[in-house]
Amino acid sequence: MKKLINNPTHVVDEMIEGYVKAFPKHVKLLPENKRSIVTAKETRPEKVGVLIGGGSGHEPAFMGYVGDGMADGVAVGNIFASPPPDPILEVTKEIDKGAGVVYIYGNYAGDVMNFGMAAELADLEYGTNIGTVLVTDDVASAPKEEKEKRRGIAGEFFVTKAAGAAADKGYSLDDVVSVAKKANEYTRTMGVGLTPCSLPQTGKPSFELEANEMEIGLGHHGEPGIEKGELQPADRVADRLVQEILNDMPIGSGEKVAVLVNGLGSTTQMELYIMFRRVEQILSEKGIEIHRSYVGSYSTSLEMGGCSVTITKLDDELMELVDYPADCPMYVQR
Amino acid sequence: MKKLINNPTHVVDEMIEGYVKAFPKHVKLLPENKRSIVTAKETRPEKVGVLIGGGSGHEPAFMGYVGDGMADGVAVGNIFASPPPDPILEVTKEIDKGAGVVYIYGNYAGDVMNFGMAAELADLEYGTNIGTVLVTDDVASAPKEEKEKRRGIAGEFFVTKAAGAAADKGYSLDDVVSVAKKANEYTRTMGVGLTPCSLPQTGKPSFELEANEMEIGLGHHGEPGIEKGELQPADRVADRLVQEILNDMPIGSGEKVAVLVNGLGSTTQMELYIMFRRVEQILSEKGIEIHRSYVGSYSTSLEMGGCSVTITKLDDELMELVDYPADCPMYVQR
Amino acid sequence: MKFSAVDLKIFLKNVVEVMEDNKEYLSELDRKLGDGDHGVTMSIGWQAIDEKLNEELVAEEDCGKICITTGRTFLSAVGSSVGPLYATGFLRGAKVFQNKTELTGEDLKDFWVAFIEGIKERGGAEVGDKTMIDTLYPALESLKSNFEKEQDFVNAFTESVAAAHKGMESTKDLLSKRGRSSRLGERSLGNQDPGATSAYLILETFLTTINSVQTV
Amino acid sequence: MKFSAVDLKIFLKNVVEVMEDNKEYLSELDRKLGDGDHGVTMSIGWQAIDEKLNEELVAEEDCGKICITTGRTFLSAVGSSVGPLYATGFLRGAKVFQNKTELTGEDLKDFWVAFIEGIKERGGAEVGDKTMIDTLYPALESLKSNFEKEQDFVNAFTESVAAAHKGMESTKDLLSKRGRSSRLGERSLGNQDPGATSAYLILETFLTTINSVQTV
Ligand SMILES: Nc1ncnc2c1ncn2[C@@H]1O[C@H](COP(=O)(O)OP(=O)(O)O)[C@@H](O)[C@H]1O
Ligand SMILES: Nc1ncnc2c1ncn2[C@@H]1O[C@H](COP(=O)(O)OP(=O)(O)O)[C@@H](O)[C@H]1O
Ligand SMILES: [Mg+2]
Ligand SMILES: [Mg+2]
Ligand SMILES: [Mg+2]
Ligand SMILES: [Mg+2]
Structure with a gap:
């Protein structure tokens, strides 16, 4: 393990320090916790607040997605820890502009408990209305009959995008929650891991694979997947x-989708575009129309090798939200 | 070497195919060569054309930088080959709107010869006025007295940014060339490599380093650097x-700069922000003001590990150009 | 028996040390089933508690306040899955110790009952789900029934730790149903749950602490 | 001696084979001094030429056209540093062969003189810069002077290849001054230049080709 770091204990704090120094016009750190980052721009009164978060090590997720048209704030955990x-x-207190706050996070035991406790306390202490949307896009993480047990991976990008755009367009808390849930409902991701x-x-590799092996359905934190096999x-x-x-x-011919081919950390753009090429071929053979494509490292697992494919079905509402502009330090869309 | 590819011989063509399929509203492939990509948007008549290019394997450089406010077209070579x-x-023929075309590329023997031949032919065959700007930001690649021998690395981003913005603002060919040369003159990069x-x-590693070693000044293609030492x-x-x-x-107190902390391929955002944190500390101790920061993988060497730091001094003109919006598939600035 | 605020702090100090010693081991277990950070997480949490023990808790005599600080500190330092779980344990236990500087065997029994029930409530896991509950719940049942019989905390707790050990070991043969390893199915078999292990270490450390404190 | 268009194509076919055989070796040399792709680049270029030889050049009798196609194909297929260099060599040589279907010893001599001078002009490198010029230029000088003396191309070219070999080997002891390895300084010592090596292979292959063709 070779890393450009100072002290393993301080990596998250130093990363955050660097981040807010790099983008002072976009984000700011709140004073109490060194892990609370909010947009530096004035947000409109009565705008629903969008709060994201989870363990770190997934950069640009989640801290990179704070900004216009996306999240208003993020709570950053230790590496791979809620x-x-x-x-x-x-963050909740800071971004509540009177219309409530929606929490969007991946469906992991730790996140469910910590965000759950925070939601209760926010209600109790500040009387903030909290809506909650659990992201469950990882197809490999549970069978279809137990979809509610699935975990959240790269698809969280689309759920955040939908919620962020909706909030910016003036949706109410309930409506932001419903559209974000719909985005989650319409989103599926499958990943493959090559290197840990x-x-x-x-300093230990999160899993082991032979030189010629890949693992289908590998988790976002190196959790074992559903099938190991030859690359x-x-x-x-x-x-x-x-x-x-x-x-x-199932997606029918004529339906529209957004596609994300996501690198897990050390996978080159070249490989991601080669993957996208085939994804596009399959979809277009089936008459499925790619309305918008995203190719790049949108949600990583430190320097893991491999990629995931996310497909989100788009109805008219989701299409509009996906197309909505965004301006975050690590993701900008015009 | 584990890669998500089909056939090593086709990686570049398949990457390009995926790329133009992913962003059909942004870029299109020209019919004759499978390596000529231009903006899909209508460009203004009398706008100076900005042409970039070089070997592939540096994605998002160079093909990712075609779009509004950046380049009008790119010629893509084989991996690490002009x-x-x-x-x-x-590309030249396509993007010449009557005001000439500026070629911006890194100062490598191969690029100099190939772009040089193209420039001669463009003049001969189409009567296109060609301006040429060689990027020479890599401090490690030659001593200061031989600055003209230096090679181009991540700093090409700023030179392209300046030229692209200037062309969009209506500068003449000569003026685009001068401001791009100024940007190059004001830009320096130093890199460090950790893994090949x-x-x-x-399938062979481009260089060898021990488990605890780093190499300062390592080239953009794995060319040996100026000093190996303990990480x-x-x-x-x-x-x-x-x-x-x-x-x-030398940069004086009170001067303004743009900073790019660039990942070489497999380096995590976490590490890049930890690096940026320190860069910011040093500059602010010296009273140098960071006007704009870029942190991420802007110019890679396949999956190489390590990073580079680029600093560009900004006068009023360059500041305006750096701040100018851009909309490319792999880089957007609002 | 008597157990003072000082003893309580010795116990916490001992846990700090045990978690440091087992950091690698717990992470290794978690690499097999989860994301490989359990030892790191426990270490971060207990190091933060150690700081409190060395500073603001040095003069603290109220066992309830000691437990509140312990729980809050752990939670704030780690988040994660185990943050809310162990924090809830300490916060529920703190209610039992409220305003007390000396604890009886009954207090200690009530503490662990509240501690374990709190964790069970927070996480919603059942015995057999392959979590720390497989360690904690048998310990709770053993503690309750033995204490009822003999009213001897040390004996009852000794039994309880034995039950915890069995429970911990039982996780090897269980399919994961909760937390990060739940998707593993068959492949989770044969591996001991990291949380079940850290929970056992905490109980065992309490036993060695009361034994060493008693013999003084 | 006589050298026909067919022989010329046999030579080119032989180079295709030699470059395939030396792909790994040339890349290995380039890994030490540059970016490790020289063998790959040569292979891509010569494979593209091979395709032309198997298709549109099958019936081509004009040695000039064969060389033009070779040069253009190489350049279009590879770009890189060596694309313009070797392409210029073939395009300059093509002028010598223009409209000829049979070549004399004099033609062949003039071809290689034009080939090498073209490369030198294109790249601007001098002997001692640690490039293919260190192989090619001694070969050129040897060829010129020996051909002038004896008017025997085969003998003169045999000498020339020997000079090329010496030149190639001399690159081991040179400091890099051109191309990707120029920043290496002292560290470039001891390593043979990949381009000097591929240039030698081309000359050597021409020698074996004329020898095999002659004995037929
Ligand atoms: N719902 C739950 N109830 C009880 N224990 C749980 C629950 N979810 C997870 N755990 C415990 O947490 C342990 C993992 O802790 P840790 O690795 O620190 O957190 P994370 O899973 O967030 O990385 C598991 O081994 C398991 O014993
Ligand atoms: N200016 C030059 N003149 C002659 N030969 C050169 C020149 N620059 C580079 N070369 C040759 O090119 C070789 C490298 O070729 P190659 O690896 O294919 O290209 P690149 O350097 O673009 O990767 C060097 O070994 C050297 O012999
Ligand atoms: Mg974790
Ligand atoms: Mg090359
Ligand atoms: Mg874990
Ligand atoms: Mg090379």
Whole structure:
């Protein structure tokens, strides 16, 4: 494990320090916790607040997605660990403009408990209305019958995008929550891992794969996936990922989708575009129209190698929200 | 070497195919060469054309930087190899709107010859006025007295940004060339390598470093650097890189700069922000004001590990150009 | 038996040390089933508690306040899955110790009952889900029934730790149903749950602490 | 001696094979001094030429046209540093062969003189810069002077290849001054230049080709 760091214990704090120094016009750190970041821009009174968060190590998720048209604030946890309620509460208080706050996070035991506690406390202490949207896009993480048990991975980008745009357009709390839930309902992700990452504090690889192996359905934190096997050509990998998604969420000819081919950390753009090429071929053979594409590292697992494919079905409302502009330090859309 | 590819021989063509399919509203492929990409948007008559290019394997550079406020077209070479004159010529012809075309590329023997031949042919065959700007930001690549021998690395981003914005603002060919040359003159980069990349076709690591070693000044294609040594804490590495830059190009207190902390491929955003944190500390101690920061993978070397620091001094003109909006598939600025 | 605020702080100090010693081991268990950070998380949390023990808790005599600070500190330092779980344990236990500087065997029993029930309530896991509950719940049942019989905390707790050990070991043969390893199915078999392990370490450390304190 | 268009194409086919055989070796040399792609680049370029040889050049009798196609194909396929260099070599040489279907020893000599001078002009490198010029220029000088003496191309070219070999080997002891390895300074010592090596392979292949063609 070779990393450009100072002290493994301080990586998250130093990263955050660097981040807010790099984008002072976009984001600011709140005073109490060193893990609470909010937009530096004035937000409109009566705008629903959008709060995201989770463990760190997924950059640009989640802290990179604070800004116009996306989230108003983020609570940053330790690497691969939910933030505690304190920073979540601090952000909540700051971004509540009287219309309530929606919490969007991946469906992990730790996040559910910490954000759950924060939501209760926010209601109790500040009387803030909290809406909650759990992201459950990871097809590999539970069978279809137990969809509510699935975890959130790269698809959280689309759920945040929908909620952020909706809030910016003046949706009410309930409406932001419903549209974000719809985005989650319409989103599926399947990933493949090739090489592990390692936590700065242990230096140990998060999983082991042979030199010629890949793992389908590998978790966002190196949690074991559903199938190990020999590394296949990119086209065959794309076939498999897309097939799993379409089996789980059939999409008809003529329907519109947004696609995200996401790198897990150390995968080159070259590989991601080669993957996208095949994803596009499959979808267009089926008459499915790609309305908007995203290719890049949108949600990583430190320096893990591999990628995921996310497909979101778009109805008219979601299409408008996906097309809505955004301006965050790590993601801008015009 | 584990890569999500099909056939090593086709990686560049398949990448380009995926790219133009992903962003059909932004870019299009020209018919003759499969390596000529231009903006899909109508460009204004009498706008100076901005042409970039070089070897592939540096994504998002260079093909990701075609779009409003940046380049009008790109010629894509094989991995780490200059494109031949053909695609350069094809792009030139397409983007010449009567005001000439400026070629911006890194100062490598291959690029100089191929773009040079293309420039001659463009003049001969289409009577296009060609301006040429060689990027020479890599401090490690030659001593100060031989600055004209230096190679171009991540700083090409700023030179392209300045030229693209200037062209969009209606500068003449000569003026685009001068301001791009000024941007190059005011830009310095120093890099550090931690882990090698490997060409898909050889599968061999581009260089060798021990588990605890880093290499200062390592080239953009794995060319050996100026000093191998034990891996230092991020702050010490940042100190070294910034010091080399400031020794080469003194910057006074009160001056303004743009900073790019660039990942070489597999380096996490977390590490880049930890590096940025220290860069910011050093500059602010010296009273140098960071006007705008860029942190991320802007110019890579496949999956190489490590990063570079680029500093561009800003006068009023360059500041305006750096702040100018841009809308490219792999880089958007509002 | 008597157990003072000083003893309570010795216990906490001992846990700090045990978690440091087992940091690698707990992370290794978690690499097999989850994201590999359990040892790191426990270490971060207990190091933060250690700081409190060395500063604002040095003169603290109220066992309830000690437990509140412990729980809050742990939660704020780690978040994660175990943050809310162990924090809830300490905060529920704190109610039992409120305003007390010396604790009886009954207090200690009530503390652990509240501690474990709090965790169960917070996480919603059942015995057999392959979590720390597999360690904690058998310990709770053993503690309750044995204490009822003999009213001897040390004996009852000794039994309780034995039950915890069995419970911890039982997680090897369980399919994961909660937390990060729940999708593992068959592949989770054969691996001991990291949270079940850290929970056992906490109980065991309490036992060695009361034994060492008693013999003084 | 006589050298026909067919022989010329045999030579080109032989180079295709030699470059395939040396792909790994040339890349390995370039990994030490540059970006590790020289073998890959040569292979891509010569494979593209091979395609032309198997298709549109099958019936081509004009040695000039064969060389033009070779040069253009190489350049379009690879770009890189060596694209313009070797392409210029073939395009300059093509002028010598224009409209000829049979070549004399004099033609062949003039071809290689034009080939090498073209490369030198294109790249601007001098002997001692640690490039392919260190192979090519001694070959050129040897070829010129020996051909002038004896008017025997085969003998003169045999000498020339020997000079090329010496020149190639001399690059081991040179400091890099051109191309990707120029910043290496002292560290470039001891490594043979990849372009000097591929240039030698081309000359050597021409020698073996004329020898095999002659003995037929
Ligand atoms: N709902 C739950 N109830 C009880 N214990 C749980 C629950 N979810 C997870 N755990 C425990 O948490 C442990 C993992 O802790 P840790 O690795 O620190 O957190 P994370 O899973 O967030 O990385 C598991 O081994 C398990 O014992
Ligand atoms: N200006 C030049 N003149 C002659 N030969 C050159 C020149 N620049 C580079 N070369 C040759 O090119 C070789 C490298 O070729 P190659 O690896 O294919 O291209 P690149 O350097 O673009 O990766 C060097 O070994 C050297 O012999
Ligand atoms: Mg975790
Ligand atoms: Mg090259
Ligand atoms: Mg864990
Ligand atoms: Mg090379």
